[in-house]
Amino acid sequence: MTRVLIIEDDVDLAMGLRANLEIEGYEVTCEHSGEDGVRAALADPPQLVILDLMLPQMDGYDVLAQLRDAALHMPVLLLSARSQELDKVRGFRAGADDYVTKPFGLMELLLRVRALLKRSAPAGMPAAAGRGYQIGGARVDVESRTVRRGAHEVSLSPKAFDLLNALYERRDKIVSRHDLLREVWRYNESVTTRTVDAHIVELRRKLEDDPANPQYILTARKVGYRLRV
Template structure:
């Protein structure tokens, strides 16, 4: 049974999420502010974190930054009352796997939780070898969600793994930004194409010898990207 941590300072929202996620069969713990939430994340073992952005003591952005700096790769969904793209992009760049803007429907949140938990499940052991590949400077294992450059561990978010896997599955083909949004995020209220561009930029920094002059993940101007293999 997946274990979810909710970090939310607003009591009614927090209790509503606890009740509904428990009703769906999840184990649920909660924290009422950012400081308590961070301590729980560091000391606990969760399958997913639902994290409010605007909180006392520590913001969701602060928590996300600290958690990823400690190499804790638990998937994170950010809850934000802000609709500006820059806030969404910042959250994703800090290592969040998804975000949802308040007010939201419970059905939408549950769909995103299920999608992330499904992607986070390890592949069967006999698939490990086939999913361990080298792409440019990067050696990546898509079954264990681990990555290395020159033998050293490299931090990557789940979204980065999923985007790279999709491009690899369609190597030497042009994949549109909209197709990536549809297949990787997979819900109706999608991020903008700028979000995709930001993730591609981060992947190039890990893969390319010269990210400013890519030779592996190429841009199809006005359309999307192509991974050469």
């Protein structure tokens, strides 16, 4: 399920957005200050952030700067009552992907969210869309983002699913951790993180018959991983 983080100090507005996004099938978290929003994004990066500019203490520009400084490159949609062109330009220069002026129409916002998520899909996903593939006893449906082993559906986190698809796009080839970080998490090579390894553990636990002795999701020592199909 695609995760959206809303950082908005207007609680009623945030709750209204959350309710409508959840109806659309998104998993939504709300934070009501810049500091809490940054902490939430760093702890568990979402696929998209909806960010109010006029936050108390740490404003939206500062939040956006901290997210980008931490090499978090998920799309960010700014909300603001400021409609001047200079305000929009400043937002885009700060690293925003879209800018919506309050008051806004709900349908317009939902369409912008969908468009941002579509544009930010990990590399390799469009080519695989509409196809399925087999990994041992597991059947992966890329279009519906589901995995089944026999009659049972396997629950994968969104990033684990994206990681699996990235490996499949280069199946039977070694893919470095750096490449996976760039393609799936949009991180640059200067970021050191064990997040790839953690998600590999999840994939092995869910897809391998014996996760301790994997037959399909293989480690290339000191380099990365290879998917054998």
